[in-house]
Amino acid sequence: MIIGTAGHIDHGKTTLVRALTGVETDRLPEEKRRGISIELGYAYLQDGDISLGFVDVPGHERLLHTMLAGATGVRHALLIVAADDGVMPQTREHLAVLALLGVGSASLVITKIDRLDAAQRNQRLAQLQTDIRALLAGTALAAAPLFTVSAASGEGIAALRAHLLALARAQAVAEPPPPGTGFRLAVDRAFTLAGVGTVVTGSAASGQVNMGDELTLTPGPGGQARSVRVRGIHAHNQPAHSAQAGQRCALALAGLAKEEVRRGDWLCSPGIALASTRIDVQCQLWPQEAHALRSGSLVHVHLGTSDVMGSIVLLDCDSLAPGASALGQLVLHSPIATWHGERGVLRDASAQRTLAGLRVLDPFAPQRWRKTPERLAQLAALQQPVRAQRVAALLAHSPLGLDLQHTARAEGLTDPAALPLPPDSLRLPASPLVLAAPCLAELQTQALARLQAFHAAYPEEIGPHAPRLQRLTAPRATPALWQHVVEQLLARQLLARTGHWLHLPEHAARLSAADQALAARIRPLLLQGAFEPPWVRTLAAELATPEAQIRQTLASLARRGETFQVVKDLHYPTATLERLAELARTCQSGDSGLQAAAFRDATGLGRKRAIQILEFFDRVGFTRRVRDAHLLRPGNTLFAESGHQG
Structure with missing residues (x-):
């Protein structure tokens, strides 16, 4: 089980982890000098076949982005309050983060009880418990168990350790992942080891990885995904041949330099690799937020271990009231990897306030038609x-x-x-x-x-x-x-x-005997006319046939696909139109494109007739009009076969 700490700065998170595991998670010289956590720290507790992985996060408000990265993959939280301080601002914000990320399992820990005056101790602890329960009222953590401990004297540590181990044992029997589930790990740290090469660490979110597997790093350096090979695995700080969801992992990678990987990247099975700048989400504004969230607001988006800027476009409303939920689309300034169901957090543009929680619905969000009833119904289905x-x-x-x-x-x-x-x-x-x-x-x-x-x-x-x-x-x-x-x-x-x-x-047109006889006389005249076939009145005069009968026969030929009426009473044979379409393609590839003047010169027709033919091409879908130009549609085929673009 992966356990994350949460709480205000200097409330004893790191000291508590050291008391539980014997491991000092502050590893940087500056952390040791200042006595505060700056980066994520990790510790492990092994008891028989049960292994607990602890992620110790900074408590300073300016380092909340680091805390959010550490919260990825956490299944149980230790919400820590110092007995001498009580509930503080970062206690509240860390609680908001846990709630918005959907962490529904936690233990409450009052630390530093050795600093309380013996005479006032019971009264102070009772008041603290009342304050903490009031803070958690209405949240998923309202009924979380509460422990009072002193890391300095060891009081209460054994009981807390036993509770966490028992909780892990109860959760150890889990259903196997569905068939086809890919491996995913959110990278929170990368470093180099002599003789090993590049090593990345993170919490495995799904699937299983084995020694020698090929994985994809996404989004990767410069937004380009990279293929890497796993040549070493540590799971919960122990050498292993495989690692799976729910474990803290360190993976030694071949084919990747340390500088090419950063916090926020994911390592995943090649078949599920993706990166996106548009993500449809379900968003819930924190109930204690003072202002509504307006559509188009600039926000910090925390998903996985990434922190990117973007804007939130609300899809089913214009603004989101505190405590309310809505559908939205995140439009990000740089690509990130995420999958359906991932939980994240929005912070304001200045990264001063935690605004909302989100759940990913679709990482392949469309740019167009995103607010149509059809799309909103799809997003409702994805919930x-x-x-x-x-x-x-x-x-x-x-x-x-x-x-x-x-x-x-x-x-x-x-x-x-x-x-x-x-x-x-x-x-x-x-x-x-x-x-x-x-x-x-x-x-x-x-x-x-x-x-x-x-x-x-x-x-x-x-x-x-x-x-x-x-x-x-x-x-x-x-x-x-x-x-x-x-x-x-x-x-x-x-x-x-x-x-x-x-x-x-x-x-379907069926020619009568009279129409067949007249059509046989009309066809050669239309073909002889080339790009300027005779009008109906000319045909009627030349064939000594009433115009109405000529029109009736031409209409029958048109329904059979042999001719097309370009303008009233002017029919072109299909073969002639194909030749004109070929000239249109030639014009399209020229410097001026397919415009009336260029088509007129290519065909030798007058400007009026050239425009009439181009308008016919627009009407049948061979071209489309864009200002003064006519653009060929994909496929460039006048009369396409069924199923192909024309």
């Missing part, structure tokens, strides 16, 4: 405490599918197959996406509705090609998902395809 319930709820609120690789990585699982998916979920072939059956049905319904609307708006056209229908229906869907939607509709005969174009089955 579910049980993984199976969490994944099921998240899947139900992911209409465009759930990326199993991202989800598993965020959960700290090296194997996506370890995610507990609902039995009716649909895995997309050759894709990391999984989809809930109702979400697929809704996508198909929307696609058919958009296609019906398209036919109503453009009755003379056969229909859109697959990428265009996707932009009308689900522009954020992945190509693999959209291809699956289209293929399923085609298989059920709710959708039909003619050439590259999709349409409702009843919209």
Whole structure:
């Protein structure tokens, strides 16, 4: 069990750890000279098969960032109050930190009882106990056991030591980690040993590491992750072949210099390595905070052993009242590694006050659509405490599918197959996406509705090609998902395809004998016209046929995908439009890009006709208009095959 100290400066935290373990945790010359802790100190107590690891933290208010780094991985806290001082400011702030980090197991210790006057001792201790219980009222530590000790005389030390060992024994039998759980360790110290090389220490948060394992250091030097190999392990200060969650570890690493690792980095299994500057969180403002927390506030973010600057954007409200909880997105100034469920703390921009606690919901937070009802429903799903319930709820609120690789990585699982998916979920072939059956049905319904609307708006056209229908229906869907939607509709005969174009089955054009005969006469005239095919009136005059009949036949050809109406009464054969699209690609790669003047010169057309064709390209989704330019969409294909971007 890993135990952390907490309390005001000079209340005897280091002396108490020394009395319990026999180890002096103040190791720096300045610490010994000044008699206070400046850096994190570590000590261990072994009793049979039980090992206690102590993390001794500084009590000075200016060193709270160091205390927060030491609180990572702590499973039990010793909240220490000196008998001669009583409750002090850092007692309160350290208590706030423990509460906001979700540390729900603690022992209360009144130290230095040897300094009390014998005549007033009982009265003073009774008053202190009343003050401490009042301080803890309403917190998860309200019922924590209380001990009175003197490290100088040894009074009460044996009882406290026996209590901690018994507590560790009671917690020793734990459920094995779920299959696929990756190893994670938050680095709080790095140093070099002669003959060993670079050594890092920290508390293992999950999984297991073995001698010779390959790990990833993230975010790593300059934000670049590094691969390292474990060539030595100490677990709770003892040589070991492996280490696991809940242990203090020292890992000797090959392939890494001491200068390349810093406090705040993580060592983890390669399959779960990540780093992010946008993190969605659940945030709770400390009830005793005097002011509301406003969206956009600049804050210090303490997650793991890291301390980075960033801003908090509230997603479901504009400000957060003391004691209230809200959803938020952290926008960080530098990347950090974190996973779902990690607890952290926010402090104000000047690092003077502890403001709020947070719990990580999604380390892959989106920059866009972060406040939509769909996204807020996903964040509500991510608050579910049980993984199976969490994944099921998240899947139900992911209409465009759930990326199993991202989800598993965020959960700290090296194997996506370890995610507990609902039995009716649909895995997309050759894709990391999984989809809930109702979400697929809704996508198909929307696609058919958009296609019906398209036919109503453009009755003379056969229909859109697959990428265009996707932009009308689900522009954020992945190509693999959209291809699956289209293929399923085609298989059920709710959708039909003619050439590259999709349409409702009843919209297919069937030429009568008269239309076939007239179409055979129209086609060569349209092709002969090249980039300036004849208008309907010209065709009617040349073929001695009424304009209405020419329009009817051209509309049938358009529904078959043989021609497209660029402007009213002006139809271009598909082959001619493909040649014009190739010239548009050539213009795009030129110095001035695809603008009306450049396209006019490339085609030899007049400016008006060139603009009409470019507007047609915009309309069918081959290009998009950005001010005076027309930009080719990804894929650069005018009439794309189903499932590919066009």
